[in-house]
Amino acid sequence: MKRIIIATVQDRGGVLNRITGMLNRRQFNIESISVGASDVKGISKMTFVVEVSDKQKLEQLTKQLNKQIDVIKVLDVTDKAIVTRELALVKVVATNQTRAEIMTLISAFRADVIDISKDSLTIQVTGKPEKVDALISLLRPYGIKDLTKTGLTAFPRGYQPEQGFSELNSISAHG
Amino acid sequence: MKVNANQEVEVKSNLVTGSDLLVQALEKAGVEVVFGYPGGAVLPIYDALHRNDTSFKHVLSRHEQGSIHAAEGYARVSGKPGVVIATSGPGATNLITGITDAMMDSIPLVVFTGQVAEQVIGTDAFQEADMIGITTPVTKYNYQVNNIADLPRIVNEAFHIATTGRPGPVVIDIPKSISETVTINDYEDDFYLPGYQPTVYPNPMQISKITDVLSKAERPVLLAGAGILLSGATEELKQFVNNWEIPVVTTLLGLGSYPGGDNLSLGMGGMHGTYTANTAIYESDLLINIGARFDDRLTGNLQHFAPNAKVAHIDIDPAEIGKNVKTAIPIVADAKQALNVLLQQEVKRGDYTKWLDKLKSNQKKYPLWYDRGDSPISPQWLIEQIHEKSKGEAVVTTDVGQHQMWAAQFYPFKNPDNWVTSGGLGTMGFGFPAAIGAQIAKPDHLVISVVGDGGFQMTLQELAILKSQNLPVKVVILNNDALGMVRQWQETFYEKRYSHSLFSENPDFVKLAESYGIKGMRVSDEKDVPKVLEEAFSHDGPVVIDCRIDRDTCVYPMIAPGKGMHEMIGVTK
Ligand SMILES: Cc1ncc(C[n+]2csc(CCOP(=O)(O)OP(=O)(O)O)c2C)c(N)n1
Numbered sequence: 160m161k162r163i164i165i166a167t168v169q170d171r172g173g174v175l176n177r178i179t180g181m182l183n184r185r186q187f188n189i190e191s192i193s194v195g196a197s198d199v200k201g202i203s204k205m206t207f208v209v210e211v212s213d214k215q216k217l218e219q220l221t222k223q224l225n226k227q228i229d230v231i232k233v234l235d236v237t238d239k240a241i242v243t244r245e246l247a248l249v250k251v252v253a254t255n256q257t258r259a260e261i262m263t264l265i266s267a268f269r270a271d272v273i274d275i276s277k278d279s280l281t282i283q284v285t286g287k288p289e290k291v292d293a294l295i296s297l298l299r300p301y302g303i304k305d306l307t308k309t310g311l312t313a314f315p316r317g318y319q320p321e322q323g324f325s326e327l328n329s330i331s332a333h334g
Numbered sequence: 335m336k337v338n339a340n341q342e343v344e345v346k347s348n349l350v351t352g353s354d355l356l357v358q359a360l361e362k363a364g365v366e367v368v369f370g371y372p373g374g375a376v377l378p379i380y381d382a383l384h385r386n387d388t389s390f391k392h393v394l395s396r397h398e399q400g401s402i403h404a405a406e407g408y409a410r411v412s413g414k415p416g417v418v419i420a421t422s423g424p425g426a427t428n429l430i431t432g433i434t435d436a437m438m439d440s441i442p443l444v445v446f447t448g449q450v451a452e453q454v455i456g457t458d459a460f461q462e463a464d465m466i467g468i469t470t471p472v473t474k475y476n477y478q479v480n481n482i483a484d485l486p487r488i489v490n491e492a493f494h495i496a497t498t499g500r501p502g503p504v505v506i507d508i509p510k511s512i513s514e515t516v517t518i519n520d521y522e523d524d525f526y527l528p529g530y531q532p533t534v535y536p537n538p539m540q541i542s543k544i545t546d547v548l549s550k551a552e553r554p555v556l557l558a559g560a561g562i563l564l565s566g567a568t569e570e571l572k573q574f575v576n577n578w579e580i581p582v583v584t585t586l587l588g589l590g591s592y593p594g595g596d597n598l599s600l601g602m603g604g605m606h607g608t609y610t611a612n613t614a615i616y617e618s619d620l621l622i623n624i625g626a627r628f629d630d631r632l633t634g635n636l637q638h639f640a641p642n643a644k645v646a647h648i649d650i651d652p653a654e655i656g657k658n659v660k661t662a663i664p665i666v667a668d669a670k671q672a673l674n675v676l677l678q679q680e681v682k683r684g685d686y687t688k689w690l691d692k693l694k695s696n697q698k699k700y701p702l703w704y705d706r707g708d709s710p711i712s713p714q715w716l717i718e719q720i721h722e723k724s725k726g727e728a729v730v731t732t733d734v735g736q737h738q739m740w741a742a743q744f745y746p747f748k749n750p751d752n753w754v755t756s757g758g759l760g761t762m763g764f765g766f767p768a769a770i771g772a773q774i775a776k777p778d779h780l781v782i783s784v785v786g787d788g789g790f791q792m793t794l795q796e797l798a799i800l801k802s803q804n805l806p807v808k809v810v811i812l813n814n815d816a817l818g819m820v821r822q823w824q825e826t827f828y829e830k831r832y833s834h835s836l837f838s839e840n841p842d843f844v845k846l847a848e849s850y851g852i853k854g855m856r857v858s859d860e861k862d863v864p865k866v867l868e869e870a871f872s873h874d875g876p877v878v879i880d881c882r883i884d885r886d887t888c889v890y891p892m893i894a895p896g897k898g899m900h901e902m903i904g905v906t907k
Contacts (some may be wrong), residue, residue: 169529172478177470184471215656222653228475228495231529 165206167232191310206312240316244310252302253280264287268294352513353382359489365390369401373421375448378514400767402432407768412775415442421447421463425655434472438758442501451511465507474502484525498649499532534668541675545770549682551620553689561625561669562591568750570673583611585626587757594746604632606739609700612899618643625669628658638898643667648672709859713883717744723867728780733765733789736818739889773805778832787813797850800876809878847878856884
């Protein structure tokens, strides 16, 4: 099962390395990681998309993350009301014949052209992963020269139906 | 004019080097002894050790691996963190085995490695090694000091992290440019670790679940691990076990957490544990694990592990709970605190009479056994003799192999913190230097290092320390001219194809000891053993005894790899 996990971490040297190394060593299957600053100086947020086989593996994953000295909080937001976003940059082949067509196509996705050259367009698209992937597959027939994605970043919504999201480590589980 | 000159002097005296700050921080942390080895990148630190009249002493090893295993032995016996210093590059990489060993066995260490100057980090400078990269997977935490103002805080924080929660090794990598910088002497060392708040006190609701199931259980077993020793909870455990009359199985690292040989003790569990201990776990309907991590050498094949038991697990590291074994009652807490709350509960024990009777009869029917030889000596009998001649009160350190298992089986520990062995990593070369640290921790105690002829040769260069520090460690070599444990597996699982496990050339260990100025003895007849041991143990100084034991003896009983706890081989002769 695919899970989205957000870790709030203290920004210290080597923190990303320590965490990704641990996940790798313990054979967790990470699909994407994105790291960004939070509103508090010195605190970052990491968003992981992981593929785990069962609940026991998932519990191990969150416990191992929590065990890291620099990890302040771990949230599994998969089943919460969340906003997820991803950003992709796509450099696509564009000729005089296809340029206008591509521009129309991407405007439906509210994507932007951020660079134009004689034979290519560079497009920036932001949104849910499905939207980003949909645009990429529509652009593919034109010829994608280069592609980069940021990986997923996520946020619980301000309003949570039912009881709101609960922390996985209800017994402040730090080792 | 005069006033100015005075002021200048005052300012100057307030200037120190980064290395002086380090020395101060170590003193403030209450360090008694540092195990180390000098080199280029730590010359400023060694100079500070020389210049300052430090409140701690420095023990010079002959190999960095010797330093770190000594620090581990010191930590295990004293309950205090072990401190190590090594130079950059090869000095630091020589520590990796010990750091990993300490990580596996939850031993608190604070390890200082020198690093090349900051200006050249990342340029493959002479003796540069990426110690942060290398040690990240094998440390509880690590630091590189990049700002001298952080040094006192980092040292303070490192001692806190190493010794609290589940203990472990912390590495501090100090570039030479930091250790030699001249700086003012007034940096704060307080720290804030919002992501590190170990849970020490148990949830009382969970605790009462344990007593609930205990009152309904018919076949309870308590598994006592090293967590009991690390939290100093042996008295509490004794009381709890006796109040409830629960039989106790000890892990390899947990030996001594409950008195071996006591009425309720079933001995060690696991691969070479007793038949009674292993079948008790297999048949139990309630298994209470305190401070053990369900390592595979204990559990055997997980599919057959305690198949009918409800499992309760008390551990300070939440990630250990439910990692290998499905756990019905998880309790995150320090063992001592959890036991204290358990002791406050009313004792409403179930009827365990039949169970205890059965275990008693198993113990009678299936005791540990061995064959007596005359010459060469039978190793198990030798361990029993060592036990007798040391009144069961010695600190015993072991290396890894057959001798380790025999020591675990035949030297019942009545007291805690007298047993030092490498469990999780199974590090050959550990036992002898660990004894050096143990002897430093307990200078007046009889410290015996039981080693194999293979493992001893991995770190025997530390005999030099015994001499230089005048440490009366008694090294007992169970010499079978073989890598005994490897030989045993080849005999049992590889049709006696003894590939590279038999030694044809061993040194003369007596002469070797003598060349270090140490008393050397040899014994090959059982009839001489009592006399030799008495003489060695009462000798006022270190002794190396070369004990010629039988090469063909195997460690039994055994759970073969892939088998369950109920499938032991070699249970009876
Ligand atoms: C550093 C290291 N290398 C290899 C091994 C694998 N190993 C485990 S036991 C053993 C044999 C040990 O022989 P010896 O020290 O003579 O002890 P004995 O088993 O004979 O008592 C070996 C090679 C190990 N545990 N550690």
